[in-house]
Amino acid sequence: MKSTIIGNAHDLNAAQEIWFIQNILFSGSEINIGYSPNILRDQTVIYLELNEISGELIKQLRLEKNKIVLYHMGDEFGRMSREQYRNCDLVIRNYYFDEIFSSKEDVEVIWAPCGFKTGIGPRESVYIKPASKRQWRSSFFGWLENSASYNGEREGFARIAPECGEDLFLQATSGFAMGWNIGLYSIAMESSVFAPCPAGNAPETIRLYDALELGCIPISLSHDFIISPNALGLIGPAPFPILNSWNELPTFLKSIKEKVSSSPRELDDMQARCIAWWTDYKIAIQRKIAQRIQTL
Incomplete structure (x- = not known):
């Protein structure tokens, strides 16, 4: 039908x-x-x-x-x-x-899933910039002063962000969707290895899907939508880093820097796992929805 x-x-x-x-x-x-x-x-x-x-x-x-x-x-x-x-x-x-x-x-x-912003994608994985060739270790472009953010995540992230030093490029905005245009935002995210994704009004944010589509590795806290087999857990555990608290971010980024110095391919391998998982997930959720609609 x-x-x-x-x-x-x-x-x-x-x-x-x-x-x-x-x-x-x-x-x-x-x-x-x-x-x-x-x-x-x-x-x-x-x-x-x-x-x-x-x-x-x-x-x-x-x-x-x-x-x-x-x-x-x-x-x-x-x-x-x-x-x-x-x-x-x-x-x-x-x-x-x-x-x-x-x-x-x-x-x-x-x-x-909410999915990525129109204009961010669709991206062909073969044209995504390798993690090892990206300019910034991590970046965040967005609204930090969101007093309504879930469990105060934006406030917690804003408090710890300065301790990340040069490992985090930070571009705060004055409100929702008030940052760089979609083209510059895409370029900046594709210049970053990691994208911290603190919760907005809800745990699920479009930023996480923007990152995945651009081959930027998301960093998140643990949330039901990431874990549940009825949500992002549909095809198995998400391969991106899950922290217990944003207070762990500076140490995590520092440990990645040290790990890469001894194992240069570590970042590219981690990125490849995320790209493959996201590609498979999009196919799986499309199939799940299509099959259910066909039974109506």
């Missing part, structure tokens, strides 16, 4: 990861801006929503005998109403909350 993604212009414009959504998660499904009655009929409609889920739209889609897959984005705190989930055939959403994905909802809920 044919699948079509629909969303209002505001949400499609605000979704920074729209290429990833269309081409990785939903296998190249076409996208329609808004909903036109009588055009979408007797097919699978993927309803993309960033804000309040429209029960009226779901009702209209159902009247046209469509199967409805809700792609629910933007619920970083897990507080948005899920009342309309039960009126859909399948729900796919970002941001992993165990109580949502392990609960017995009236409809199956599948987790999907």
Whole structure:
């Protein structure tokens, strides 16, 4: 059965990861801006929503005998109403909350990664700059003064960052998405071996996927979405470094420097494992979603 993604212009414009959504998660499904009655009929409609889920739209889609897959984005705190989930055939959403994905909802809920920003990728792995030829040991470009960050991670990261010295290139911004343009941001990240990914409003950040797509090795704290087999653990453990606390970052970066001095290929090998894992993961999540949609 044919699948079509629909969303209002505001949400499609605000979704920074729209290429990833269309081409990785939903296998190249076409996208329609808004909903036109009588055009979408007797097919699978993927309803993309960033804000309040429209029960009226779901009702209209159902009247046209469509199967409805809700792609629910933007619920970083897990507080948005899920009342309309039960009126859909399948729900796919970002941001992993165990109580949502392990609960017995009236409809199956599948987790999907936020993905990388459009313009960051897609990147062919053969053209990614080797880690051993990158300019900076690690870098962070983004908003540090986010008082709402999960478990205060941004504050903790900001406090320890100066102790990393020359091992961390830091470019703080004054707010969300207020940094360098996508081109310069991509170049800078591809000039870095590691990318610390402190949590934003939620543990899951787009930065982690930007890093993976650019062959930059993420560094994270341990979170459910990284570990769970229903999320990034789908194909096995993530191969990038997981710290217990951001206080460990200076020591970790120093140890990497010492390790590389005795084993020059260490960085390239670590990078290669991350690239291979991310390539396999994108294939696996695309297949998982496609197979589930085909059973509707």
